[in-house]
Amino acid sequence: MNKIEEKCKTKGVRLTDQRRLIAKVMSEATDHPDVDELHKRVSKIDKKVSIATVYRTVKLFEESGILEKHDFKGGKARYEQSPDTHHDHLIDVNSGEIIEFVDDEIENLQNKIAEKYGYKLVDHRLELYGSKIKKN
C-alpha cells in the first residue's frame, strides 16, 4: 500500500476504487501533474473514471493535507504529494520542468518580515522562474 492510501486510513478518508487508483498514480508521480494529466494517467488503467471524480478527489485529498496544490503561472492547478519537509519551486520557463529546493535562510527571512509588520506568517508562496544557463 502506498503513502497516500495510508494517509487516507489515518485520516479516516474513505477509500474507493477510484480514490485508490488516483492515490497510486499520484504516489508514483515524480512530477507535478495537473488534473487533466492525472486523469489521463488514471484512464490508462481504468477508462471509466470520470474527470469530475478526479477533481473531487484531489480537492478532498488537498483538504485532508494529503496532496499539495500549486497554482504556478500559466493556467491550471498542479498537484504533488504533500512532502514531509517543506520545499519551494524553481520552474524552467522553457521546458516547464520543476526543481524543488529548500532554503532555510529564506524561510527565516520570511518570518522576520511578517513579524516586522506585526503579522504571524500562516502561509507563503515562493516561486522562481528561470531559464537554463548554457555552459560553454
Place this chain on the structure above:
Amino acid sequence: MNKIEEKCKTKGVRLTDQRRLIAKVMSEATDHPDVDELHKRVSKIDKKVSIATVYRTVKLFEESGILEKHDFKGGKARYEQSPDTHHDHLIDVNSGEIIEFVDDEIENLQNKIAEKYGYKLVDHRLELYGSKIKKN
C-alpha cells in the same frame, strides 16, 4: 496628465477615452483592484465602458509594462501600477489588506538559488500570507 497616460505616450500605446479613464482610475488607486472592482470605479465616471474593454485594456497595459498583474491566492487577477522599484506582498488573510515590502537580502538569495541550479532568474513570485498579531 497621470503617469500611466504618460507611459502610454512614451510606449506608443494609442489613447482612447476609455483607456484614459482606466489610466486615471488606476493612477489614483492605492490598492490592488481586480478587474471587476476597476470596472465599477470606471463606471462611476462613465457607465458606457464595457467590462470587455477593461479586460482588454489591463492586458494591453500589462503587456506594455504599464501595469503589473498579480494572481494572489483566491480567485481573480489584481492589478497595480508598475512600481519604479520592485516589491513583494504581504497579504492579510483576514482582511485582504495588502502590504508592500522590499527585502534585498531575499532578492539576492533568490538569484543565488537559481544560479546554484544553473538557471538565470527571469521572474519570481514571493507572497506572504499572515494574520495580525494582537497586541496585549
Place this chain on the structure above:
DNA sequence: ATAATTGCAAATGCTTTGCTTGTGA
C-alpha cells in the same frame, strides 16, 4: 482614410455541482 478600438453577446477553459445510480464499511 483606415487601421485600431469598442460594445455586445457568445464562446472559452478550468472547475464545480445537481441528480440519479452505485457502493464501501
Place this chain on the structure above:
DNA sequence: TCACAAGCAAAGCATTTGCAATTAT
C-alpha cells in the same frame, strides 16, 4: 443498511473573442 461516492451533463466563474459599428491619428 445507508450515508457517502461516482458518472454524467449542465452550470459557474473569470476571461477572451468574433463581429459590426465607432473612433483616433
